[in-house]
Amino acid sequence: MPLPDPDHVPPGPGRPQEHSLATTSIVIYATLVLLAITIPRGLVNWSRNFDPNPLQEVVLRFAQTVQLGSRQLGLDVPYAKARELFLTLTGKQDD
């Protein structure tokens, strides 16, 4: 079995992208935004975990606005339904 040379790291597989930085940025931020609007309660719960301070209040208000918008558009329904199904199937409970 040939041993790798630890002093040099070969690039990973795959191939260089066209406009790699733009593509990567879109993938990262679009993924984060989609997660934020489809699982808005994660952001709300997370921002509630901090000690109250002006920044925390701003973040919490932002998270609650996202949650409200998501609810009105029904975007949080798939997560809620899927989570409920998972909890039913496994007998687990949310904290």
Next chain:
Amino acid sequence: MLFPTIEFALFFAVVFPLTWFLNDHNTAKKCFLVAASYFFYAAWRWDFTFILAASSVVNFCLALVLGRLADGRGRLGVLWLGVAFNLGVLCAFKYYNFFAASAMNLAASLGFDVAIPFFEVGLPIAISFLTFHALSYIIDVYHRKLAPTRSLVDILFYISFFPHLIAGPIVRAKAFLEQTVHRSNPKDIRLGFAVFLIVGGLFKKVLIANYLATDFVDGVFRSPTEYSRLDLLIGMYAYALEIYCDFSAYTDIAIGVANLLGYQFPQNFNQPYRALSVQDFWRRWHMTLSFWLRDYLYIPLGGNRLGKWRTYLNILITMGLGGLWHGANYTYVIWGFLHGGALVLERMLGITGEGGHRRVPTVISWFITFHFVCLTWVFFRAPSLDGAWTYLTTLVAGDAIWSTTVTPLVAAVLVLGAFTQIIPNDWFERLEVRYDRASLATKVALPFAVIFLVCVASPSGVPPFIYFQF
């Protein structure tokens, strides 16, 4: 700050664009990444960042001195000073209390009452990996494999770079520093490679490792006598999968995150439970540690150049110290020596290569290796030698045999964990290539869908990675 958290997602969402924004100003970019890495580390304990900084500065200065001195005793002395400094910091924080307690127990067993004060500071997270990186740098400079850098920022960056700071992979100084000389090339981002590593890592950690730990493994190792022999057997397999999914998840995410920032890290795992010999296992498990121990401990001890018996001794010393590195507990030392003993035995029997022994069918080589590795994990996981002994004796001679507490969820997760070892390696490479050719919408949909599913099935809260304690 753990990788699978909202904190880290927000942290990375800020670090990623700023890193690439500063890419044309390489020094500014490195300064920014050092600051980001210190922020990342300070999220646990800000005061320990001074250790990080002090280690970087001392090793930077020692390397400069090593670079200026001609070969001779003085230069060797400086190297030993550096080795003593790095190991001294590691020992002070990680092993002092262990050795103090061992010395007091020994003295008490001999009838002496000795009181040695304990060092009540706490263990700085990542201190072991920090030490490995620092030693790699000064030893390579000593051997003139690497010219000492004149930039303190480079060393601060090398030692603190947040993807590998906490739990590796261990990146050699030469391999890392040569990437920091010039601006990064955005074309070095392998998006499919990074995405699969990151989402795969999240899947392994959040779903497989966490459920195995909380729903089964923690219980059977806490009180093995309350479980059947079947449960203890499954617990042994489950822990093998848990530690693999936990640790490989961390390093996979680290490799993926570093790649998105324009830096390449070495591979750290290669389906280790497919190994056909213990030597093969160590070429697949925590590969960067195996190669580090080989190059910076086993070979300097004489490797296999000083005769058969000295080679065996060197293997045992290397694996024993490798075990002790994992923690200040005799269980880790025993674990290391068991692996060392197995490596010696394989050498004696001529079983050295990937294919095991030619006279032994592949399936038997695999079976023996896999079960040896799983058995030794009992020592690694058990809280004490007594705990390991209780586990193993109950496994062999417990009263209850066939009853099981394995839930359907644990069974499903075990199957998923086993799947990580079974799927051919080239599947991932083919998927990555297909991903790279896919439309932008697909490129977004895939990581979103996987992370969404991980969130749906995730337990509440994410426990720290196992290797954080090392």
